Amino acid sequence: MKIILASASPRRRELMRYITGDFEAVSMDCDETLPDNIEPSKASEHLAVLKAKAAAEKYPDCVVIGCDTTVILGSEILGKPRDRAQCIADISKLSGKTHQVITGCCIISGGRVSSFSEVTDVTFKDLTAAEIEAYADTDEPYDKAGGYGIQGRGSELISHIDGDFFNVVGLPVARLFNELKTVDN
Numbered sequence: 001m002k003i004i005l006a007s008a009s010p011r012r013r014e015l016m017r018y019i020t021g022d023f024e025a026v027s028m029d030c031d032e033t034l035p036d037n038i039e040p041s042k043a044s045e046h047l048a049v050l051k052a053k054a055a056a057e058k059y060p061d062c063v064v065i066g067c068d069t070t071v072i073l074g075s076e077i078l079g080k081p082r083d084r085a086q087c088i089a090d091i092s093k094l095s096g097k098t099h100q101v102i103t104g105c106c107i108i109s110g111g112r113v114s115s116f117s118e119v120t121d122v123t124f125k126d127l128t129a130a131e132i133e134a135y136a137d138t139d140e141p142y143d144k145a146g147g148y149g150i151q152g153r154g155s156e157l158i159s160h161i162d163g164d165f166f167n168v169v170g171l172p173v174a175r176l177f178n179e180l181k182t183v184d185n
């Protein structure tokens with residue numbers, strides 16, 4: 001069956017090519033409002049299911065994949081910063097601490113819905129105000145959860161990670177590869 005990646009993210013499309021070159025990427029518009037009181041750790045999988053279901057309605061004869069990446073610090077979800085001030089505030093919160101990056105994935109095939117979450121722990125260095133401001137002055141943070149890109153200059157902010165690097169960039173490549181094999185069988 002043809003594979004549809006329901007994502008506008010250029011990073012995800014690039015990472016998906018590690019799994020297969022044989023897929024089509026489509027942008028899905030869907031309401032990403034989270035239910036009240038959802039546990040932060042469940043948010044990305046919830047949104048992945050919404051994105052995949054929206055795509056499955058349009059492509060019922062395909063294997064559809066939806067994904068979402070969230071950055072969780074304690075009980076707070078840090079989204080894409082709306083402006084420089086928010087970026088500085090978010091990176092300041094992450095400085096010197098360990099947070100979780102969770103990518104939720106949902107696969108829908110032949111009406112069957114399966115989903116999972118992959119967690120990577122990311123630890124930031126103790127950053128100075130000047131380092132944080134310099135990073136906020138780049139154009140890297142603004143389309144990324146948590147306001148940083150580990151695959152770019154954001155790597156300078158990090159002391160270490162525990163888990164799948166690709167998961168932080170937006171797609172848990174190894175896990176998704178394995179899950180897709182079970183769906184195709």
Ligand SMILES: Cc1cn([C@H]2C[C@H](O)[C@@H](COP(=O)(O)OP(=O)(O)OP(=O)(O)O)O2)c(=O)[nH]c1=O
Nearest residue numbers: 007008009068069144145148149150168169170
């Ligand atoms: C933490 C982090 C996030 N990100 C990106 C991954 C995701 O693209 C983005 C989180 O936003 P998402 O809402 O997961 O994805 P998206 O809006 O970019 O695309 P779509 O919903 O169409 O699939 O942040 C990085 O590229 N590097 C990082 O280090």
